[in-house]
Amino acid sequence: xxxxxxxxxxxxxxxxxxxxxxxxxxxxxxxxxxxxxxxxxxxxxxxxxxxxxxxxxxxxxxxxxxxxxxxxxxxxxxxxxxxxxxxxxxxxxxxxxxxxxxxxxxxxxxxxxxxxxxxxxxxxxxxxxxxxxxxxxxxxxxxxxxxxxxxxxxxxxxxxxxxxxxxxxxxxxxxxxxxxxxxxxxxxxxxxxxxxxxxxxxxxxxxxxxxxxxxxxxxxxxxxxxxxxxxxxxxxxxxxxxxxxxxxxxxxxxxxxxxxxxxxxxxxxxxxxxxxxxxxxxxxxxxxxxxxxxxxxxxxxxxxxxxxxxxxxxxxxxxxxxxxxxxxxxxxxxxxxxxxxxxxxxxxxxxxxxxxxxxxxxxxxxxxxxxxxxxxxxxxxxxxxxxxxxxxxxxxxxxxxxxxxxxxxxxxxxxxxxxxxxxxxxxxxxxxxxxxxxxxxxxxxxxxxxxxxxxxxxxxxxxxxxxxxxxxxxxxxxxxxxxxxxxxxxxxxxxxxxxxxxxxxxxxxxxxxxxxxxxxxxxxxxxxxxxxxxxxxxxxxxxxxxx
Amino acid sequence: xxxxxxxxxxxxxxxxxxxxxxxxxxxxxxxxxxxxxxxxxxxxxxxxxxxxxxxxxxxxxxxxxxxxxxxxxxxxxxxxxxxxxxxxxxxxxxxxxxxxxxxxxxxxxxxxxxxxxxxxxxxxxxxxxxxxxxxxxxxxxxxxxxxxxxxxxxxxxxxxxxxxxxxxxxxxxxxxxxxxxxxxxxxxxxxxxxxxxxxx
Numbered sequence: 001x002x003x004x005x006x007x008x009x010x011x012x013x014x015x016x017x018x019x020x021x022x023x024x025x026x027x028x029x030x031x032x033x034x035x036x037x038x039x040x041x042x043x044x045x046x047x048x049x050x051x052x053x054x055x056x057x058x059x060x061x062x063x064x065x066x067x068x069x070x071x072x073x074x075x076x077x078x079x080x081x082x083x084x085x086x087x088x089x090x091x092x093x094x095x096x097x098x099x100x101x102x103x104x105x106x107x108x109x110x111x112x113x114x115x116x117x118x119x120x121x122x123x124x125x126x127x128x129x130x131x132x133x134x135x136x137x138x139x140x141x142x143x144x145x146x147x148x149x150x151x152x153x154x155x156x157x158x159x160x161x162x163x164x165x166x167x168x169x170x171x172x173x174x175x176x177x178x179x180x181x182x183x184x185x186x187x188x189x190x191x192x193x194x195x196x197x198x199x200x201x202x203x204x205x206x207x208x209x210x211x212x213x214x215x216x217x218x219x220x221x222x223x224x225x226x227x228x229x230x231x232x233x234x235x236x237x238x239x240x241x242x243x244x245x246x247x248x249x250x251x252x253x254x255x256x257x258x259x260x261x262x263x264x265x266x267x268x269x270x271x272x273x274x275x276x277x278x279x280x281x282x283x284x285x286x287x288x289x290x291x292x293x294x295x296x297x298x299x300x301x302x303x304x305x306x307x308x309x310x311x312x313x314x315x316x317x318x319x320x321x322x323x324x325x326x327x328x329x330x331x332x333x334x335x336x337x338x339x340x341x342x343x344x345x346x347x348x349x350x351x352x353x354x355x356x357x358x359x360x361x362x363x364x365x366x367x368x369x370x371x372x373x374x375x376x377x378x379x380x381x382x383x384x385x386x387x388x389x390x391x392x393x394x395x396x397x398x399x400x401x402x403x404x405x406x407x408x409x410x411x412x413x414x415x416x417x418x419x420x421x422x423x424x425x426x427x428x429x430x431x432x433x434x435x436x437x438x439x440x441x442x443x444x445x446x447x448x449x450x451x452x453x454x455x456x457x458x459x460x461x462x463x464x465x466x467x468x469x470x471x472x473x474x475x476x477x478x479x480x481x482x483x484x485x486x487x488x489x490x491x492x493x494x495x496x497x498x499x500x501x502x503x504x505x506x507x508x509x510x511x512x513x514x515x516x517x518x519x520x521x522x523x524x525x526x527x528x529x530x531x532x533x534x535x536x537x538x539x540x541x542x543x544x545x546x547x
Numbered sequence: 548x549x550x551x552x553x554x555x556x557x558x559x560x561x562x563x564x565x566x567x568x569x570x571x572x573x574x575x576x577x578x579x580x581x582x583x584x585x586x587x588x589x590x591x592x593x594x595x596x597x598x599x600x601x602x603x604x605x606x607x608x609x610x611x612x613x614x615x616x617x618x619x620x621x622x623x624x625x626x627x628x629x630x631x632x633x634x635x636x637x638x639x640x641x642x643x644x645x646x647x648x649x650x651x652x653x654x655x656x657x658x659x660x661x662x663x664x665x666x667x668x669x670x671x672x673x674x675x676x677x678x679x680x681x682x683x684x685x686x687x688x689x690x691x692x693x694x695x696x697x698x699x700x701x702x703x704x705x706x707x708x709x710x711x712x713x714x715x716x717x718x719x720x721x722x723x724x725x726x727x728x729x730x731x732x733x734x735x736x737x738x739x740x741x742x743x744x745x746x747x
Contacts, residue, residue, distance in 0.1 A: 311567035312593050318591065346623075347623070350595060351595050411626065448627060452596060453595055
């Protein structure tokens with residue numbers, strides 16, 4: 001190969017904040033919020049969900065009477081989606097049951113950290129608690145309801161419904177939108193997103209433990225220690241980027257991510273005093289872009305691009321409640337279309353829709369005390385939803401800036417990455433490489449997707465979010481360079497299995513890898529392997545030019 | 548893997564057509580293998596680049612095995628997907644009976660095949676989503692007469708009608724051509740060596 005790919009950027013922490021330049025184009029600051037388009041029905045939701053509802057989304061307890069809690073996070077299995085969606089479909093109106101809020105004492109069995117509004121834990125911890133409280137009658141009712149609706153559901157596509165979970169919108173959502181630093185002031189670890197799966201598992205699997213084991217204690221203190229470091233780092237007048245990167249590399253606590261990501265991406269300025277004005281300006285700017293872009297209505301749009309986005313948006317994370325709601329889908333459409341129009345060399349390319357989802361979910365998680373994937377975003381105050389959309393747009397733009405040549409004509413960025421990955425795997429796992437060649441498997445046949453969607457079709461969003469902590473800490477090139485090493489490590493991980501398969505087996509296996517149960521642990525293993533590969537090979541480019 | 552290497556013929560078939568016409572759902576067995584498939588949800592994720600599936604049928608006592616490459620419909624992926632036309636002996640060209648534009652584009656796809664695929668490739672036109680009767684924008688008769696010599700079928704991945712026979716038909720067609728050719732001389736498609744073909 002004649003032209004060498006550009007060398008990778010030296011490893012992290014060398015030049016902290018200079019990677020991203022801030023675009024200086026000023027958009028009319030006079031564009032006040034006009035988020036009418038953002039929320040068809042949300043205008044009075046805020047007042048409707050009174051402050052007293054804070055603790056519990058009065059979820060029907062039908063699921064609670066099922067034999068065992070359905071593990072929410074394994075969303076790749078249809079059964080969990082079924083079971084979970086049932087609660088949506090069947091949800092009786094909130095008024096038909098007495099609110100559990102009144103029934104549940106604040107402390108039970110020495111188990112004081114039960115968070116009623118915790119979305120992820122809700123099917124585990126919540127259910128247990130509720131089943132203690134619900135009268136037998138209720139359980140009977142619910143069982144019947146469950147059966148009825150189950151059969152009904154089979155014939156029914158999952159219909160998103162406005163649900164009681166409005167109670168989980170944080171009361172200070174609007175304030176957080178204006179000052180993300182408020183995220184730090186919340187006591188204790190909330191687990192809105194399921195990022196820290198290990199902690200969740202330990203909580204939900206043994207809700208009755210009185211004496212935490214030594215190991216748990218140590219884990220806990222380690223975690224607290226990390227949280228403290230993050231708080232210290234993030235609450236500085238002027239955040240030290242290299243410190244933040246160092247911390248973020250090993251994973252960001254879920255509740256700090258909505259602040260840490262934009263800092264790492266350079267969307268949010270490091271000096272504290274500039275942040276709220278920057279946010280105001282960028283959100284206003286996005287809003288005017290939207291207004292401008294959609295000013296002439298649908299006919300004024302680039303039909304080809306719009307058509308592609310329109311058919312892809314409903315295919316984005318299908319089956320996940322959040323992404324089936326119209327308000328989410330409209331946000332995503334705008335984000336993708338505005339980006340596409342502003343980047344004519346690539347336009348919208350399938351797969352970019354996937355890349356937008358982690359941002360949206362992470363930002364959404366800042367405003368709700370629940371798993372963002374269960375939320376209907378139209379329950380948010382309109383300015384908050386608009387802020388999520390704008391922040392997602394800008395952060396997605398930052399990410400895509402680093403990998404634009406993945407999406408321009410002929411997709412040279414991907415071609416290059418796949419080629420280099422093949423070369424690298426040839427170096428680090430020659431037997432695998434030879435076996436693939438002998439079977440006629442080309443890297444392009446599977447790794448194309450790995451590059452195009454940054455492995456998002458191979459691992460869960462939760463895994464992706466954790467992975468991006470490290471990517472963002474690595475710096476803006478990580479999504480093209482470091483990712484290559486991650487992909488190589490990812491492939492080699494299955495080496496033993498792959499070497500026993502034939503062409504068809506290999507391709508099929510790589511198309512549906514058994515990563516459904518992956519937690520942060522597997523991702524972190526992968527990242528460390530990639531780190532080692534990166535350290536060894538990134539300064540040894542001549543090895544890649546053997547052909 | 549599962550199907551082993553017991554087959555007499557191996558045919559490479561590509562699934563092509565506009566984005567969103569339901570290429571990936573034309574073949575349910577393919578859908579089932581997909582990482583993301585949730586059978587209670589009608590939406591599947593878009594195909595990125597190319598996805599692979601396989602299917603075997605028996606004709607005249609011979610096992611015909613198809614390697615199906617399901618391609619992404621978006622224009623931007625054309626550079627990638629066109630590489631898969633090489634060596635393909637069959638193409639299922641799918642359009643959406645409820646979206647006239649996808650039918651109009653059939654001509655473009657045919658050109659695409661002419662440019663990149665083997666000239667003897669067997670093409671079958673597939674009008675998908677036949678369950679959407681009330682939205683039909685392409686009359687069956689029109690499509691039938693559109694190209695003579697091209698086999699045509701309407702399918703609905705939703706009720707699985709005709710999806711099976713679409714595959715039956717195209718594979719049988721290919722088989723007839725190949726076996727008659729073989730009488731004359733050697734054929735293009737890959738005939739596996741029964742001894743060592745795969746290593747499973």
